[in-house]
Every structure is written in structure tokens, then in C-alpha cells.
Amino acid sequence: MAELKHKRVLSLWILTVFLLFVASIIMGILMRLTQGNAMKMDVSGFFEIMTVHGATMIGIWFVAGMASVHYLLHRYVRVTTWINLFAMVFTVIGVVMLWCAAFIGKFHAGWTFLYPLPLFVAWKHWATPVFLSALGVLSVGWLVWSVGMLVAIFKKYTLQQAFGWQYFKKVHQVDTPPFILITVVTLIGIVACLLTALLLLGLFFSEIASGNKLVHDALLMKNLTYFFGHTVANEILYLCLATLYELLPEVSGRPKWKNSWYIALAWNATMIFILFAFFHHMYMDFVQPEAMQVIGQLASYFASLPAVAVTLFSVLAFVFKNSIRWTTTNLLFFLGTMGWIIGGVGAVIDSTISANVFLHNSLWVPAHFHTYLAMGSVLMSLAFFNWVVFDFYNQSEPEKISRLQIILLLIGGFGFLLMFYLGGAYSIPRRFNVYPSQLSIGSALALAAAAFAVVYLIAIILINIRIVKRCIKIFSSASS
Amino acid sequence: MNPQHLNILILFIVMLIIIVGVFVYVYRTSLPRNTEGSGQSGLSNPNQKRFLFFVILAAVLVILLTATLPKTPYYYFANEEPAKVVFVVARQFSFAMSYQSGKPGTPPPNEAIELPAGKTVEFRVTSNDVNHGFAIYDTQNQLIVQTQAMPGYVNRLRWKFEQPGHYSIRCLEFCGAAHAFMESSFLVK
Ligand code: HEM
Ligand SMILES: [Cu+2]
Numbered sequence: 001m002a003e004l005k006h007k008r009v010l011s012l013w014i015l016t017v018f019l020l021f022v023a024s025i026i027m028g029i030l031m032r033l034t035q036g037n038a039m040k041m042d043v044s045g046f047f048e049i050m051t052v053h054g055a056t057m058i059g060i061w062f063v064a065g066m067a068s069v070h071y072l073l074h075r076y077v078r079v080t081t082w083i084n085l086f087a088m089v090f091t092v093i094g095v096v097m098l099w100c101a102a103f104i105g106k107f108h109a110g111w112t113f114l115y116p117l118p119l120f121v122a123w124k125h126w127a128t129p130v131f132l133s134a135l136g137v138l139s140v141g142w143l144v145w146s147v148g149m150l151v152a153i154f155k156k157y158t159l160q161q162a163f164g165w166q167y168f169k170k171v172h173q174v175d176t177p178p179f180i181l182i183t184v185v186t187l188i189g190i191v192a193c194l195l196t197a198l199l200l201l202g203l204f205f206s207e208i209a210s211g212n213k214l215v216h217d218a219l220l221m222k223n224l225t226y227f228f229g230h231t232v233a234n235e236i237l238y239l240c241l242a243t244l245y246e247l248l249p250e251v252s253g254r255p256k257w258k259n260s261w262y263i264a265l266a267w268n269a270t271m272i273f274i275l276f277a278f279f280h281h282m283y284m285d286f287v288q289p290e291a292m293q294v295i296g297q298l299a300s301y302f303a304s305l306p307a308v309a310v311t312l313f314s315v316l317a318f319v320f321k322n323s324i325r326w327t328t329t330n331l332l333f334f335l336g337t338m339g340w341i342i343g344g345v346g347a348v349i350d351s352t353i354s355a356n357v358f359l360h361n362s363l364w365v366p367a368h369f370h371t372y373l374a375m376g377s378v379l380m381s382l383a384f385f386n387w388v389v390f391d392f393y394n395q396s397e398p399e400k401i402s403r404l405q406i407i408l409l410l411i412g413g414f415g416f417l418l419m420f421y422l423g424g425a426y427s428i429p430r431r432f433n434v435y436p437s438q439l440s441i442g443s444a445l446a447l448a449a450a451a452f453a454v455v456y457l458i459a460i461i462l463i464n465i466r467i468v469k470r471c472i473k474i475f476s477s478a479s480s
Numbered sequence: 481m482n483p484q485h486l487n488i489l490i491l492f493i494v495m496l497i498i499i500v501g502v503f504v505y506v507y508r509t510s511l512p513r514n515t516e517g518s519g520q521s522g523l524s525n526p527n528q529k530r531f532l533f534f535v536i537l538a539a540v541l542v543i544l545l546t547a548t549l550p551k552t553p554y555y556y557f558a559n560e561e562p563a564k565v566v567f568v569v570a571r572q573f574s575f576a577m578s579y580q581s582g583k584p585g586t587p588p589p590n591e592a593i594e595l596p597a598g599k600t601v602e603f604r605v606t607s608n609d610v611n612h613g614f615a616i617y618d619t620q621n622q623l624i625v626q627t628q629a630m631p632g633y634v635n636r637l638r639w640k641f642e643q644p645g646h647y648s649i650r651c652l653e654f655c656g657a658a659h660a661f662m663e664s665s666f667l668v669k
Contacts, residue, residue: 043657043658044657047654047657108656108657110654114611114654116609116610116631117610117611117655117656120609120610120656122656122657217632218611218630218631218633219630219633222630262530284613284626284628285627285630285635286553286635286637287630287634290554297545297549298545301541302541304537304541305537305538308533309533309537310530313530313533316502317522317523317526317529317530319506319507319509319510320506320509320510320522320523321509321510321521321523322510322521322522323511323521324510334503334507335503337503338503342495342496342499345492345495345496349488352544352548353548353549353551353552353553354548354549354552354553355488355548357553358484358485359488360652361613361615361626361652362623421489421492422489425481425488426622427485427621427623429615429650429652429660430652432659432660434660435660436661436663438617438621438648
């Protein structure tokens with residue numbers, strides 16, 4: 001029963017993700033409470049939590065997207081469960097190492113480990129190598145996973161078909177499902193950024209091994225860091241979009257979306273743009289060649305074109321004046337699309353060089369990425385989870401998500417986010433454990449954000465209870 | 481909030497309202513009571529509308545690009561001779577500022593800085609250890625301009641202060657435990 005095996009592994013992923021999600025939200029609330037002066041945390045403790053929160057959140061929603069795509073892939077190609085298990089073992093080891101480095105070793109240089117901060121050891125000496133190795137373990141596990149999926153796809157589809165290039169010709173015989181196209185485009189981006197992560201870690205270790213004699217170029221290291229960090233955070237959403245293309249029509253009882261030249265073109269363009277948008281992290285490094293700065297803004301702007309004109313338009317046109325059988329799954333996909341687009345607007349504003357002068361490293365930055373993650377990809381991943389656990393019994397979903405849960409989710413989520421945006425507009429810096437008295441408005445906003453975040457947490461738990469119960473059932477039923 | 485920050489916030493809020501409005505509207509058209517009996521279903525001519533949507537969006541982006549790209553901070557007051565040059569060396573967790581550039585291997589010189597109002601000044605910003613930020617906050621505690629302080633590089637930032645008073649400098653790049661307390665100030669007369 002290959003099917004069953006896939007589902008068991010998946011339910012284990014879902015349980016892990018959910019557990020770590022709740023823990024990380026609580027860490028987030030603790031940070032906001034500290035910034036709001038409602039509680040005290042020692043300085044190192046705050047930044048340990050910040051490091052762990054960032055790394056864990058990115059990690060779990062990345063694997064959630066990967067596990068979802070892996071699961072759906074078996075509809076089209078033969079994928080083994082062992083690479084999935086392999087990735088899971090590496091993920092668990094990596095996360096445990098990461099938490100140890102931060103909470104026992106007091107490592108607190110942030111999940112983006114910007115060179116050379118991790119080498120200016122203000123924590124236990126072993127913590128830096130353990131933290132960097134943890135990222136290495138995660139990168140290797142995920143690299144094997146991504147390459148394994150790509151290999152499985154290329155066994156069935158030729159290179160041209162996988163990228164949907166046949167749609168640019170007048171006639172074509174073979175169809176590429178949009179799901180396959182998006183998965184390929186996304187996995188290629190992921191492979192590129194994981195390889196960069198490994199290169200970066202190699203450079204760090206070469207410096208440690210040489211007794212800090214080999215000193216790297218800080219600007220080059222920063223470019224590499226953000227090529228990895230920015231890209232990986234973005235690809236999370238594309239993994240979710242692959243599942244959206246596959247499932248949204250299906251769960252709404254409508255015909256599958258067909259691929260076409262404009263979908264193929266859009267995703268090929270996205271693959272390119274996404275690899276150059278990361279330059280916007282270096283806007284305030286005036287020594288960076290100006291061509292790269294301009295490319296950063298162009299790529300960031302034009303990345304939104306295919307996304308909006310193809311995916312957003314398709315989702316809206318799909319719902320508009322069509323009678324939809326609304327279920328928890330498609331409602332969460334729909335809301336997730338909205339969160340993604342709102343976060344995208346915040347991102348495009350921030351990626352404007354002349355606005356970035358005001359917004360760079362202000363709370364506007366966590367504002368926009370929390371929007372497309374916490375209200376975008378998280379909701380889409382939950383949509384998938386919800387679908388898959390009920391699909392197990394081939395039964396239709398029980399009653400749809402209640403109105404109360406939706407209201408709590410939206411008020412909690414967007415209230416929490418609005419405080420970040422307002423903070424950005426009031427010039428409140430990001431990554432401050434406390435705000436100086438001149439910026440005391442930051443503390444007031446933080447307190448309000450903490451309250452909204454509690455509401456968000458409650459909504460998430462309510463929505464997830466059913467999913468978690470099902471997962472436990474699936475997992476134990478198969479083993480008995 | 482100064483006008484630029486306010487404009488950014490308003491732009492975002494307006495877009496937020498439009499997006500939420502569109503989603504709510506589209507959702508409502510899909511409810512059974514609104515689809516039954518209306519005789520039509522779905523969007524007519526979707527590809528034509530998609531194309532229109534694409535063209536409008538592309539036009540808006542191009543307009544925004546041409547309006548904003550010439551305003552990058554790299555050329556602020558590029559054609560003027562700075563009246564004063566300030567050398568800034570950031571380190572964990574303070575800024576050393578001086579009218580003199582330091583010598584390699586010696587601690588960076590540090591002195592109180594006073595700058596003339598209404599004249600172009602230049603900051604040459606670098607770091608002695610990790611990456612830091614160099615963000616200038618005006619007398620109303622609003623961020624007016626910033627650059628990064630990166631080891632091995634010197635970022636040149638030009639500015640003209642119109643309002644006299646005390647300006648603060650904050651580090652905006654996470655640089656370790658005392659990051660939030662890393663600040664300095666100068667006087668504009
Ligand atoms: C309601 C839930 C959440 C709360 C309360 C929360 C809270 C926070 C806070 C307070 C910060 C530090 C902001 C600062 O720079 O001052 C932060 C940073 C961050 N959060 Fe969240 N967050 C939540 C959900 C998420 C989700 C869902 C993700 C990703 C999927 C995420 C990813 C991150 C990342 C990557 C950082 C950056 C850490 C860094 O600057 O090194 N968070 N969050
Ligand atoms: Cu700092």
C-alpha cells in the first residue's frame with residue numbers, strides 16, 4: 001500500500017509542523033510582550049528566541065510545502081517515500097541542533113547568520129559551529145529531497161515538457177499539468193539557494209578552521225546570505241501555489257485547470273525574477289554596484305506581474321459568479337491568496353529603492369513577510385492539510401470551518417500585522433528587544449500586537465484540532 | 481510621522497482596502513443565492529480581461545519605476561561640494577565620529593559633531609567589526625535617511641539638514657546583544 005505509506009509519513013510531518021508552529025507562535029508572543037515592556041527577558045534570551053523563532057518558522061513551513069508537493073507528486077510520477085523519511089530525519093536532527101545551539105549554547109546571531117557576526121562569539125564556543133552545522137544538516141536533507149523529486153519528474157517528462165515549453169509552439173502532443181510545471185520551477189530555485197547555503201557554510205568553516213586568518217569579503221557574504229535567505233522564504237509560497245493549482249478546482253467540484261502558454265510563460269518568468277529580487281536586501285549598501293541595485297528593483301517589481309496576472313486573476317475568475325461549494329479547504333486557499341497579495345503589496349513598496357531608505361530594517365520588513373507567510377502560505381498549507389486528512393477516508397469534508405474561526409483568524413492575524421506596518425511607518429527598527437524612550441510608540445504597538453497574536457493562536461488551534469485528531473488516527477491505524 | 485512615511489502608509493492602506501474589497505465582493509458573487517437564476521455563470525471573455533488586467537498592471541509598474549528610480553539615495557546632492565565630511569566608524573556597540581579619518585590599527589577618533597544647517601554634508605561610514613546600520617533620526621524621532629556600516633567598505637551618504645536641533649543615530653543592522661542600545665547623536669546649527 002504505497003498510498004498508505006505516503007499518508008503515514010505525511011501525517012507525521014503535519015503533527016511535527018503543528019507542534020513546532022504553536023511553540024514558535026508562543027515565542028513570537030513572548031517577543032512582542034518583551035518589546036511592549038509587559039515582561040522582562042535578558043537580552044541574550046530575547047535574541048536566542050528571535051533566532052529560533054525565525055529559523056523554525058521558515059523551516060517548518062518550508063517542509064510543510066515540500067511534504068505537500070511530495071504527496072501530490074505521486075499522482076503523476078513515481079516518488080519513493082524514503083527520500084521523504086530521509087528529509088524528515090535530517091530535519092529533526094537539524095532542528096534539535098539548532099535549538100540546542102540557541103537555548104543551551106546561547107547562540108543569538110539571528111537565523112540569517114549575517115557574516116561575520118556568528119564569528120564574534122558572545123556565547124558558548126561550540127554554539128557557532130553547531131548552529132552552522134545544523135543549517136548544513138537541514139540543507140543537505142532538503143537538497144536530497146528536492147533533487148529526488150526533480151529526478152522523479154524528469155524520468156517522466158522531458159526538460160522541455162517539465163518547463164512547459166511545448167505551449168509556445170502551435171501544436172503540442174503532451175500536456176504538462178500546471179502542478180508539475182510549478183513544482184519544477186520552484187524546486188530549481190530551491191536547489192539553487194540550498195547550494196548557496198552550503199557554499200556559504202563552507203566559507204564560514206574555512207574561516208573557523210584557519211583560525212580566523214582567512215577573512216572573507218563582507219559584501220560578497222551578504223549577497224550570498226540573502227540569495228539563500230530571501231529565496232528560500234519566497235519559494236515556500238510557490239510550493240503552496242503548486243498545491244493550490246492542483247486542488248482548488250478539484251475540491252470545488254470543477255474541472256482541473258489546464259496548462260496554457262501564458263501559465264507556462266508566467267512561471268518561467270517567475271523562476272528568473274525570483275533569483276534576482278534578493279538584491280533589494282543590499283539597497284542600503286551604497287558600495288554595491290548600482291546596476292545590481294536597479295536590477296533588484298526591476299526584478300522585485302516584475303516578479304509581481306506573472307503572479308498577479310496569472311495566479312491571482314485565475315483564482316478570482318474561478319470564484320467570480322461561479323457557484324462554489326465552499327469547504328474549509330478552498331476557503332483557506334482563497335484567504336491565503338488574499339494574504340499573499342497583501343503581503344506582496346507591502347513587499348513591492350519596500351523594494352522601491354527610494355522608499356527603502358525609510359523602511360529598510362524597520363518593522364515594515366517583518367510586517368510584509370509575516371503577511372505573506374502567516375496569512376498566506378500558512379493558510380494554504382493548512383488548506384492542504386485539511387484536504388489530505390479527510391481525503392484519507394475518501395469522505396467529503398464535514399462541516400466547513402465556522403464563521404467564528406474565520407473571524408478570529410482574520411482579526412487576530414491582520415491586527416497583529418497592522419501593528420508591524422504601523423511600527424514601520426513610525427520608523428521603529430526591527431530586531432530591537434526594547435524600544436528607546438524616544439520610540440515608545442513601538443512598545444504600545446507591540447502590546448497590541450501581542451493581544452492580536454493570542455487571538456490568531458486561538459484561531460489556529462481551533463482550526464487545527466480536527467486535523468491533528470485525524471493525523472493521529474491515520475498514523476496509529478496504519479501501525480496496528 | 482513625516483510626509484514620506486505617511487504617504488507610504490496611506491498607499492498601503494488604500495491597496496489593502498481595495499484587495500480586501502475585491503476578495504469579499506468576488507466571494508459574495510459565488511454564494512448560491514447570488515448565482516442561482518442569474519442566468520450567467522463565471523466571467524465572460526476571461527482571457528481578454530486577463531490581458532487588460534496585465535496591461536494595466538504593467539503600465540502602473542512602469543510608471544512607478546520611472547517615478548522612483550531617479551530618486552535613489554546614491555546620488556543625493558551629488559553635484560554639490562560637501563561643507564563638512566564626517567568619518568564614522570561603527571563597532572559593537574557604539575559609533576565613533578570625527579572630522580578626521582582614523583589611522584589603521586589605532587582606535588578611531590571620536591569627537592562631538594556639529595553640522596551646519598542648510599548645507600550639504602557627507603558621512604563616510606564603515607565598521608570595525610560586524611555589519612551595523614547608520615540611520616539618522618530627525619528631531620521628531622523619524623528616520624530620514626540611512627546607510628549600512630560594513631567592515632572593509634566605506635559607504636558615502638550625503639544629506640542637507642534643514643532643521644537645527646539634535647539628531648540621533650541608531651544602528652539598524654542586528655549586531656549582537658546590545659544592538660538596541662547602540663546610538664549616538666549630533667547637533668545641527
Ligand atoms: C502570530 C504568530 C507570530 C508572531 C506573534 C510572530 C512574532 C515575531 C516577532 C515579534 C518577531 C521579531 C520582530 C522584530 O524584528 O522585532 C518575528 C520575527 C520573525 N518571524 Fe514571526 N511571528 C509569528 C508568525 C510567524 C510565521 C508564521 C513565520 C513564518 C512562516 C514567522 C517568521 C519569522 C521570521 C523569519 C522572523 C525574523 C527573525 C529575525 O529577524 O531574525 N513568524 N516574529
Ligand atoms: Cu546594531
